[in-house]
Amino acid sequence: MLELNKQRTDTTVLVDEILHSIFFLGAISYPHFTPEMIVGEKVNPLKSNFPRPFDLYSSQVPKRCPISCLLDMVVKVTGQQNETEIICKMHDILDKLERENNEKTLISSTICVSQKKNEPTSVRYYGVSMSTSGRNPGKIMVAASCLFAWDSHVGDAVMTYILKEFDNTKSKKAKESETSSFDGTIKVAKHLECQAYNITRKEKMPPCKACAELFGLVTNEKNGWDYGNCAEVGSISNLLKNEVEVKNQISTAPNGQPDEIRKEVIGKITAHLKNLLKTVKFKEWNGGVYTPSERNS
Known part of the structure; x- marks a missing residue:
């Protein structure tokens, strides 16, 4: 960097x-x-x-993983239109890190590129798969990204499945709460192209089952990664943040996220994040989220 x-x-x-x-x-x-x-x-x-x-x-708490910062740096230095070169640079950097350290800590396996389909000159938006070491750090970064980093539609989609995970461990009465009916999943516009690549092999990868459920992407895959961990999440989020026209064309679940229920969901995910931080012995968190500075002091 x-x-x-x-x-x-x-x-x-x-x-x-x-x-x-x-x-x-x-x-x-x-x-x-x-x-x-x-x-x-x-x-x-x-x-x-x-x-x-x-x-x-x-x-x-950081808003996102280190690897996302590295990807942004590579995109800025290389130019977003140079897709193949960006993938190759990420491959070279991560391959060198893995060989020198003999481990995969904080190293992503997948990169994703999203853009308007059939428009070769349209802006490309990139994302990488979540890169943490250990289960709780991964859950912490997914929750933090939902709350503070990703586009609200993307965050809502992932929070939907975090809530479903809660419901699997709760009583019937708890499952009948209003938030149990929250559905923030979306279907992206048909003219959106979202293509993932394996960074090591630099080969195309189909969306996993989880991404199909979150964003309506078409796939034949029967297995899925944990929700929020795929490269498609960051890539689609970056596109929706910058392309208002595309964002306005996505389909949301009917009555899936009324404002009052969404506020309650955000409260639950925030409480979930606090509990996760306690499990890793992070000092009492007061809600502070790190905002990087342009200045060096």
């Missing part, structure tokens, strides 16, 4: 963000890793140039 940052004047914010995200994940992992353990001899210059990640990693 530091090397790529030298090629642009508008990417310092991504370095700031990735540092905080990595430090946070180090703090909630077992065994724990401090920022000093993670960055080693670079600690003094990094702390001087990026003090906020060092100060706030133990009190504020």
Whole structure:
């Protein structure tokens, strides 16, 4: 990230963000890793140039995983229209990290590209699969992304299935609450192309069953990843954030998300996030969410 940052004047914010995200994940992992353990001899210059990640990693939650910051950096440096080159650069970087460290910690396996179909010059929007180490950190980042990072339609779709997971462990009375009928799933417009690739093999991949259920994508796959973990989620979110016309054309479930029920759902997911943070011995969370800074101080 530091090397790529030298090629642009508008990417310092991504370095700031990735540092905080990595430090946070180090703090909630077992065994724990401090920022000093993670960055080693670079600690003094990094702390001087990026003090906020060092100060706030133990009190504020990141909005997304480190790998998403890396992808944004690669897209900015390469140009969003250069799809093949972006996939190859991500492959080269992650392959080098995996070979040098002999493990897959924080390394994604899938990248996704979304754009308007049959419009070769339309803007491409990228996403990567969730990259964390351990089950609870993964759940934490999915919940945080639903609440603070993803487009509201995408967040609502994923929260629908987080609630269903709750219902599987609750009493019949709890299942009859209004939020149990919440359905934030969507169907993206037919003229939207959403294509995932395996980063290692650089080969196309079909949507999994979970993505078909979340977004109405067409697939023959019978198995699905945990909801919110696929590269399609971030890719579609980025597109909907930037393409108002496409967002207005998506189909939502009828009566699936009245405002008052949605507020209750957000409250439940926030409480879920707080409980998850307690399980990883994160200090008492007061709701603080990290906002990366353009400035170095």
